[in-house]
Amino acid sequence: MLSYFKKSRKLLGMNSRNLEYIRPLNLKSAKRIADDKLLSKRILKKAGLPIPALIAKIRTSEELESFDWNALPDSFALKPNRGFGGEGIVVVYGKRKGTENIWIKADRSSVSVEDLKNHIRNILFGSFSLSSTPDIAFFEERIKLSKIFKPYSYKGMPDVRIIVYNGVPVMAMLRLATQTSGGKANLHLGGIGCGIDMATGTTTTAILGHQKPKIIEYLPETRLVLSGIKIPYWKQTLEMAVKAQKASSLGFLGADIALDRDRGPVFLELNARPGLAIQVANLAGLKRRLERVSELKIKTVEKGVRVGMDLFGGEIEEELEGISGKKVIGTVEKVKLIGKDGKEVEVEARIDTGAGISAIDKNLARDLGYGDAVQLWEDFHLDRVLSEEEIKALSENKTWKELEKHPDVIGVAKTFSSHGATYRIEIRLTLIVDKQEISSKLSIANRDGLAYPLLVGRRDLKRFLIDVNKVQPI
Amino acid sequence: MNISPIINFFLQEGVPLETVILILMLPIIATFIAFLRQVVGIKAFGIYTPLIVTFAFLATNGLKYGIAVFISVILTGMLMRFALRPFRLLYLPRVAIMLTAVAILILGVLVVGGGMKRTGLASVSIFPILIMITIVEKFITVQIEKGDRMAIILALETLGISIVGYFIASSNFLIQFLAHYPWAILATIPINIVLGKWTGLRLTEYWRFKEVIKNM
Known part of the structure; x- marks a missing residue:
């Protein structure tokens, strides 16, 4: 207490x-x-x-009546000068195609000149201002x-x-x-x-x-x-x-x-x-x-x-990183993957020291340009849990030879766990974990139904310390 | 009842005792509201609204009619805001329409009350009713500034404070005490100076920042 x-x-x-x-x-x-x-x-x-540029201001109802609406750009923000708490702000993103002076708001609803006039009248009257005193309305550049x-x-x-x-x-x-x-x-x-x-x-x-x-x-x-x-x-x-x-x-x-x-x-x-x-x-x-x-x-x-x-910065982690020379990461981290033709995707990955090799979901691999390899693997009906007998059969048939003919496939991995066995192909791509580039060999798996499309295993974690308490990646 | 000489003097000059006591209650209730804001953290609609609602309650015949009128006024204000939203009216005409609706509703409540032999309601004097109708404007302002949820919370806080204020102001002990020691109201000044310099956390803030304290 x-x-x-x-x-x-x-x-x-x-x-x-x-x-x-x-x-x-x-x-x-x-x-x-x-x-x-x-x-x-x-x-x-x-x-x-740097501030959003001022487009125009309207101080009185006379100014409102004589306002040139054609002078407004396609997108703008309309604000009360003394508004507070974000009240009374109208933001439009563009003009509706084929119409004259009808704008579109973020929720896709239309705003006509008449709507704007009504809103500005309310602003001038002071409906949105502190202590309801008469106010000025102004248009400014919309921030993108x-x-x-x-x-x-x-x-x-x-x-x-x-x-x-x-x-x-x-x-x-x-x-x-x-x-x-x-x-x-x-x-x-x-x-x-x-x-x-x-x-x-x-x-x-x-x-x-x-x-x-x-x-x-x-x-x-x-x-x-x-x-x-x-x-x-x-x-x-x-x-x-x-x-x-x-x-x-x-x-x-x-x-x-x-x-x-x-x-x-x-x-x-x-x-x-x-x-x-x-x-x-x-x-x-x-x-x-x-x-x-x-x-x-x-x-x-x-x-x-x-x-x-x-x-007021996170000193503790920095200190630890200073001593060990290794970065501290959590059990879930944002990881950037660089695939074929420089394709980049950022995902959240499970950092798993219980796994040796990193694994990537087949759909994510497809997105990164390994569609052909995934297709080949699927053609062999390997994107599922197999029994040990099936794995044995695959090894005897030298299926890996067939798979490795594809230029993207650099190897084949067999995994065994309590859930069953899998027969996976491996590809090479670059991972960026906490600004560190890692050239990784990833096995393609069917991670449908799992929380994270990517699992980073021990082989790619040599440069890191894992802090299990650190739920939030920093 | 033990009556202090100065109050006796007021009575001789023709001021009714009830009025004297009500006026002496004013600083006490005001201090109570200030305490709730600064130390407990109950905001309500400022200090003025709960204060006059308290007195409106005192002036209506019994608390229940006062509460009934208060709640109907707030409910109408809320409903009318939604009803009037598509018309996009300017502020004052909008409030005027709401007041019209509230006036009709109150009239209806009085008539229904009369029909149900609730004569207590019909005999409520017009001023407390007028006072409560004016709450509508306060309510609308807060709705615009802070949103519907906040307006309802603040209205309920106002109602709560006013009910407690009603019991304070109608407590026999306090009435007799003020009649005997009217100067006691001066004590509210140093109390308010202390409240005005109070920089500690409000009780509600301990609750609001619970997670932060836990994680420190």
Whole structure:
């Protein structure tokens, strides 16, 4: 019980956030910037940070009536200037073919000029603004979803929230839109938050929801693991967050940064009242981190980023890797396979020290360009569990000679287990496990019904240490 | 009842005792709500709404009618939001339509109550009913800002606080105590200063961050 309270002191609660951080550090003038998206845009741009380009703004109903709708590009985002929590934002992805000025939203529904006008009227009226005051509507360039996040995002733009304090990025979270959050990445609307290791920019734990967040391992209704997502341009992203703090003079800042397919990290929004659920996503207390950096004198952006990465990154694993010279991996890891003609596929693989040779599912092998070899193997009816007699017969008939005639087949392997025996062909391809390239000999198997299409065995694991507690690949 | 000299003076000037007590209750209930927010972590619709709902409950004849009116108002607000969604109306006209619906509903409830010989309901004075109707606007604002789920949670919290507030404000002990020591309400000021400087975790946050503490 006592230790429980001791530990809870590391957490930042609402009272403390408001009284000790927001009140003294985010002055009224700075909050004004954060609550005014157009003003934040101007200030961030002046500080040299990449932002989504402003297309047009509408301040009054007269401007709305005389607005030239043909001047809008095919895709854009319409936002209320003082909106909050992602409310009142409309994003269109393109014009409907063969129509004039009808756009398509992420959920494939149409948006006409009349719809937009109505929405803008609501914005001007203040329906989406803090304290319902009249507002300005503006159009900005739509950020294009980066390939890396495509599988994880439900019709919305994922972004990274970074808490910056005293010039140091102290905690970060990747936010993903879900079906329930309606394509918005805001946690209180039902989005997903993934904690991020500050040193590497790799996701760790993930949570769903906001008030009582639930820890989840997979993206709902998929088999996509939410940990181990490596965020590209991590250092650059952190630098942007620190620069934004200097430019906005928000002492306690929540910086929202998205990743554009072409432009790289783009600054979305400044937040003067960042939420506390980020602590659950990271399974770490924010207060302790804030206290650790509060005494430091941080003079440059680079220094701030370095301190954040060093203090709040996964040190233990790095240390271990330093001593043994071997990488530490978990029992499930993301592995990239490079097949024929440079074909690349990334899958989750079971790391199994009980197996000698790595095994690959026949369908995955097909995808990687080994379709002919798999076909040949299937023609011999070998993609199944065999009895020992059958294996013996195969050996006596020298079936391996027939199979090895195919240029892709470099060998034949027999396996025996309690489930029965198999007779497999082997192919050669390159695996990339935790950035290490391994030229592997893989046996093709029918892994239908098994959780992972790839199993990495001892022969390919010489350069690694396996940590069974590490469920999340980092 | 033991009555303090100053209250006696009020009574002589023609202020009813009930009114004096109600006004003295105001800071007590307000402090109670502030305590629930800062230390326990129950948000409700701010401080004003649960406070006036408490007093609306006190002014209706018995708690059950107050609760019935409150729940019907919130339910109508919710239903009307879904009904009005396809029309995409501007904010004020939308609220006006909702208020119309709520007004008709309340009238209906009163008539049905009268028909069922529940005269208690019909004789509820109009002001507490009006107060509760205005909750609709608060409810809609929260619905827009924080979503349906949150709005319902906050409405239930408001209802809960108001019910407890009702029992506090109608407790005989407290009424007699305030009649005897009306100056005691000044004690709420230092209490609120302490609450205003309180930086510890709220009780609900221990629950919210349970997983984090476990994993530390």
